[in-house]
Amino acid sequence: MGGAPNIREVALRAGVSVGTVSNVLNRPELVAELTRERVYAAIAELGFVRNDSARQLRVGRSRTLGLVVLDVANPFFTDVARGVEDAANQHGLAVILCNTDEDPVKEASHLDLLAEMRVQGVLINPIDTDGRIAALRDRGIPVVLFDRRGDTARECSVAVDDVLGGRLAATHLIETGHRTIQFVGGPLTLQQVQERHEGASEVVAARADVELTVLTTTALNVAAGRAAGDRLAADRDALPSAVFCANDLVALGVLQALTHAGLRVPHDVAIVGYDDIDFAAAAAVPLSSVRQPRQQLGRTAAELLFAETTEAEHEHRQVVFDPELIVRDSS
Secondary structure, three states, rough: OOOOOOOHHHHHHHHHOHHHHHHHOHHHHHHHHHHHHHHHHHHHHHHOOOOOOOHHHOOOOOOOOEEEEEEOOOHHHHHHHHHHHHHHHHOEEEEEEEOOOOHHHHHHHHHHHHOOOOEEEEEEEEOOOOOHHHHHHOOOOOHHHHHHHHOOOOOOEEEOOHHHHHHHHHHHHHHOOOOOEEEEEEOOOOOOHHHHHHHHHHHHHHOOEEEEEEEEOOOOOOHHHHHHHHHHHHOOOHOOOEEEEOHHHHHHHHHHHHHOOOOOOOOEEEEEEOOOHHHHHHHHOOOEEEEHHHHHHHHHHHHHHHHHHHHHOOOOOOEEEEOOEEOOOOO
């Protein structure tokens, strides 16, 4: 027989009806053990792989989750995805990873495609909470926000207290003697960036002898950090004694630029990053960073999504983790 084996061929090989094979695949508890074994043996001999499309059309959803992230190149999101996948595997589901590049048009396109694919739910670190997320919910597709706090009435969310994270970073720098601190990161329209800056600002506002300035970047990656570091190094008369970066990738870029310019970290400029990705500890000057529980964040978001799809009386929850400051050589 040519082509991929089908369910009729499995039934013929096992000597059973097509309905029996269907029961073995979908409701094996209804089939006698010896019959199940004959069907499984036929499946193995033929190399049969079930086509799930028809079943998805019947039940109205697939065995997949959508995970929409800002930047798949950022190790923070890689770790979050690992946590999501670990939880999804335990529930027999696969994860479709979508990268927005912080572009609201790409985000909208991904959400439309995931809706067409009838995913069981969507986990998203959103740029734009416009009508598309509401439209997913209207179609019965639950949405859980991660790394961003949600609205208690509409959705579950999992986040880290980024205001507290900003406070931890600024307090550490002030306690180690720094009086001129620059916050580096952006765009400032991102909620996470806003809250990290807000926390640092609250600490500095209580000190008349400390100044906090802002150097905005267009992205949260190493290249943007290098560009910011080049700007800092070019005006040494205005050089701050410490830099607090909105994430570790920016901090690593700043570190590279300052070191290339002949400045010493932390002697000339101290640096604190955010996320505590694996590369932070492995940098030429090990990077101090505000640690987020990245994999736990992903696992928790996925579990909230599974709860929403299975609980008859689901109550939306907003889970907030506390960050932790990890001090290394850079500060």
